[in-house]
Amino acid sequence: MDLPRAKSPDQPPAYSDIVNLPSSSRDILPPTALTITGSTISADSIPLYRLSNDIQSLSQKISSVLFERVEPAHAQPSPAPFPEKAPPEFSPSPAPAPTQTTPLLYLVHPLHAQYRTDLPAYYLTSLSHSMPGNIRLATTKSRLPGHKPEFSALLYRGTDAKSQPLFDDNEDKTQQQHGQLLFGAKTKNWAGAGRYRWVDGEGREVAVEKDIGGRGNVTSEDGVKKLVVTAPIQRGLRDALVAAWMLRVWFERAESKEAKREALDALTPAQASVADMKYLKSTVALAGVGGGGC
Structure with a gap:
């Protein structure tokens, strides 16, 4: 483009x-x-x-x-002036x-x-x-x-x-x-x-x-x-x-690894089992690809 x-x-x-x-x-x-x-x-x-x-x-x-x-x-009304004779320690910030x-x-x-x-x-x-x-x-x-x-x-x-x-x-x-x-x-x-x-x-x-x-x-x-x-x-x-x-x-x-672990820990046991199974399948698939040339 x-x-x-x-x-x-x-x-x-x-x-x-x-x-x-x-x-x-x-x-x-x-x-x-x-x-x-x-x-x-x-x-x-x-x-x-x-x-x-x-x-x-x-x-x-x-x-x-x-x-x-x-x-x-937007502009706000100016606050009332502090008394001129006030001690310095009492002057407003x-x-x-x-x-x-x-x-x-x-x-x-x-x-x-x-x-x-x-x-x-x-x-x-x-x-x-x-x-x-x-x-x-x-x-x-x-x-x-x-x-x-x-x-x-x-x-x-x-x-x-x-x-x-x-x-x-x-x-x-x-x-x-x-x-x-x-x-x-x-x-x-x-x-x-x-x-x-x-x-x-x-x-x-x-x-x-x-x-x-x-x-x-x-x-x-x-x-x-x-x-x-x-x-x-x-x-x-x-x-x-x-x-x-x-x-x-x-x-x-x-x-990050920490966030992914946090997300996995937050899953219910059934959800965590599914997530772990998906991870296992992907690992096995990668192993199969890696071993294809042997």
Whole structure:
């Protein structure tokens, strides 16, 4: 698929023909560094986004998380002035600036996603007219040994949380043919200790993941996850980029060995027996393939 080219490296990607963002989401935002602490995503300690749950410690029983933009609230009446003669120790602390939230998307990982064919395993559904549409996070195993999975955020323009279907599943075409590539993410293990680098549909870098206080690895549990947006970007596209980043972090959490064991432990004995049997069959099948050349 031919994607429009940006006119200059100093300008944001020419996505207007792809996503058709409303005017309220076309504001150009400068590069910035975002950190996730609990359920809040901030830049320079200023909250910009909020999640309904902490993605990094999410229970396997939760299948959807609300993603909201945090913005300054409308002007509020000024509080009554404090008496001028009050002792310094009684001076009130400055009140935090009032904020309001705007629901943008739902991050979704359906329960028992590995056994389902009706929905993608990880996706975003649009809740706001400021968003371009539903987004599916496709994963591809790297062909290079030691490399982590690659991700593609595929946009289904004009869809939202009420669309039926959420994604156009035509059996004659692949999801990639239906979804337009909005962002891609992959690692370079020899540069950056496996950190993910995000690019737009034209292959231009838009962001890089980093780890603060960890061992240099973005998956390090002792570090704080950080997304450094490295290029100017439209507001609506940054919203989608940050949400896709959070969905990738959810994938990392949900597909870990610890999370899979937690999910298995949560099953009833009958369900666990079925899951173990499926695992056993897949192991036997692989063993048969491996022994076919003997």
